[in-house]
Amino acid sequence: MVLCPERLAKPLKPTQHIGMKTDIAPAPPGCLLLTKDDVVSTRRHDLLERNRLLARIDAALSRMDHGLFGVCTQCNGPIPMRSLEADPALARCPDCREDC
């Protein structure tokens, strides 16, 4: 609340009062309050995840261009179609993914 001298010089109406007022109500129980740092951190995490996904998609497109889509980048074996249907950006077969 901002108090200006002009307003303080005027008499208050019976319905007015001077006091502390906060614009931020306490969070109801069970609610999560996020700080600006929390929001920035979450945004940064989202951007990193999107960049990783774009990199995986770019790599899959490159494998397509080179006729290697669906070929495991580790063992050169086939990546099952059902796996590629679930995640077309997969670079390794299920056996090689388990080795990680």
Ligand SMILES: [Zn+2]
């Ligand atoms: Zn493999």
